[in-house]
Amino acid sequence: MADFRTFNVVVLGLGFLFIFTAFTTTGNIEQTVLKNLENNTFIGSGYHSLGIIYGVFSVSNLLAPTVVAVIGPRCTMFLSGILYSGYISVFVIPSTWSLYFTSVLIGVGAAMLWTAQGHFLVENSEASTINRNTGLFWALLQCSMLFGNLYIYFSWNGRTEISDSSRRNIFLSLLVASVVGTLSFLVLRKIHREEELLSEDEGQPLLSTPMMYKHRANTAIQDAKTEFKTILQLVKAKTILLLSPCMAYSGLELSFYSGVYGTCIGATAHFGEAAKGLVGISGIMVGVGEIVGGGLFGLVCKNNRFRRTSVVFLGMVVHFVAFYLIFLNIPSDAPIVFDTSTQRSPYLTPSISIALLCSFLLGLGDSCFNTQLYSILGRVYAEQSAPAFAIFKFIQSVFAAVAFFYSGYLLLMWQLLMMVILGFAGTLCFFVVERMQNFSGEQLED
CATH class of the missing domain: 1.20.1250.20 (MFS general substrate transporter like domains)
Structure with missing residues (x-):
């Protein structure tokens, strides 16, 4: 069990390393790239795109715990990774509507991804290992700011303009990194826990698997309501x-x-x-x-x-x-x-x-x-x-x-x-x- 948990934390960190190598690099260069587009019909702004992402992300945080509770952290992270990859792919063949549409989607995906990450990290840690696992995860994550930007330096050094072919090559490479990170979430091992719902009268398993998910969803909604009330109080x-x-x-x-x-x-x-x-x-x-x-x-x-x-x-x-x-x-x-x-x-x-x-x-x-x-x-x-x-x-x-x-x-x-x-x-x-x-x-x- 302990080996599986350590394995999960390493794979989790590597998945985020690949995904955020793509996304962090994209955020750093997208306004520069969009200003150099050889396309007079494109009117999108990298600043506006990032603004939409963070705006939607802030609101989506209120709903993310419920989604994670219903479909589980592994599935949530995989689906969120697909949304991140979709956003990266827009820059291969840019269009204004797809840039802003995927900005909304990735804002939702970011809230789901980070909520699921926290849940999964805690699920695979104990009191004696939580600091080690958190440090390991963040060390891998922070490396995402190095590799993609280093690639940009070697690709752009000496260039005064960013050609369409150069842009496509860069974002195809970043897209591959994002897809690899997304697929790595499928390798995560499930930690089995004895969590059967018992009948109060008979003391026997009461709910089938579909009903278990329904019960879990109802419980998650109630927890979300309670947490939302607490947020209103703390504000x-x-x-x-x-x-x-x-x-x-x-x-x-x-x-x-x-x-x-x-x-x-x-x-x-x-x-x-x-x-x-x-x-x-x-x-x-x-x-x-x-x-x-x-x-x-x-x-x-x-x-x-x-x-x-x-x-x-x-x-x-x-x-x-x-x-x-x-x-x-x-x-x-x-x-x-x-x-x-x-x-x-x-x-x-x-x-x-x-x-x-x-x-x-x-x-x-x-x-x-x-x-x-x-x-x-x-x-x-x-x-x-x-x-x-x-x-x-x-x-x-x-x-x-x-x-x-x-x-x-x-x-x-x-x-x-x-x-x-x-x-x-x-x-x-x-x-x-x-x-x-x-x-x-x-x-x-x-």
């Missing part, structure tokens, strides 16, 4: 209200590092023929920052040498340094140009090393905020963790969606200013919650 809690600015900021900076900044680098005319290849290297550096931050703060928290406030403050400083350097180094019209390159000149002569340093800092700072938000929510709402994390994901996804929609219209300086203001407010509010925790010594509830 009004003082702790959640105070943490909301920090959650919202995590959504803004998520959209910036995952889709906007790579596009800005690819559109910077001063980088010349290296610009398109740097989109891939930028994604790799973000991934390295995430991996370094996750490992570093895991050791920090384990040894209790720093409090959560110290890590969050570090994240704020790291991000603000990155934002200032980006403001100086990248042209202000980089997010909004609709041809192939920027027209404005930045304050400094654009430097590739500074641009890539900022990518690393964006990933490092993101790991600061997210690890500590998970930490404080897990401590304050230990008995209500699922609803609390659902609220976190909802707020984060809504603001990520909003940010993707305005990213194609606002100059870079205004986008950076919005993140600075919300990041500073979110950090202060996080400090208040941590101070309340230190004084109360117990769960904070309204």
Whole structure:
């Protein structure tokens, strides 16, 4: 049994590695690709597509637990993987309607996939192995930011335009990766548990298999209703209200590092023929920052040498340094140009090393905020963790969606200013919650 569980966790991590190698790479390059389409009839926007994905994802989180309970985590992840593959395939032969239609589908699929992943990981773990299994899964997942973007660098390096043939080859390769990850979910082994429904009167098995599924569905619906009521209660809690600015900021900076900044680098005319290849290297550096931050703060928290406030403050400083350097180094019209390159000149002569340093800092700072938000929510709402994390994901996804929609219209300086203001407010509010925790010594509830 233990061997099967370890096998399942490894296969689960590899499946997500392949799927998110495809999806993360797509999110990083899609606006650049769509701006270079040799097709005058296509009017879609990569920013709008990502905004739809995160908007639908935020709402679908409310329904995902019921679906997973009814059809099971393995089947849910397989079906979700098909939706991810469908989204990747759109870029092989792009059309506006299919881009936005699959954006809605993948938003639903993402909610189902991540809910099923959490359920399956817990199902294959025990108290003594949950930390190891979680670490193993996230280590494999974070590697997804490296391989696809490295392929983009070698494919695009030296190119000033992305031809149709180059685009097709790239997305066919990413589609293959996504399909491989989806098929790997079929290899997952089922963990058998003795869960028979017994008659209260006779003490014998009462329900056939179809009736078992019906009973499970009814139970899941009741659980979903209960969880939804808990969510409504927690939304009004003082702790959640105070943490909301920090959650919202995590959504803004998520959209910036995952889709906007790579596009800005690819559109910077001063980088010349290296610009398109740097989109891939930028994604790799973000991934390295995430991996370094996750490992570093895991050791920090384990040894209790720093409090959560110290890590969050570090994240704020790291991000603000990155934002200032980006403001100086990248042209202000980089997010909004609709041809192939920027027209404005930045304050400094654009430097590739500074641009890539900022990518690393964006990933490092993101790991600061997210690890500590998970930490404080897990401590304050230990008995209500699922609803609390659902609220976190909802707020984060809504603001990520909003940010993707305005990213194609606002100059870079205004986008950076919005993140600075919300990041500073979110950090202060996080400090208040941590101070309340230190004084109360117990769960904070309204």
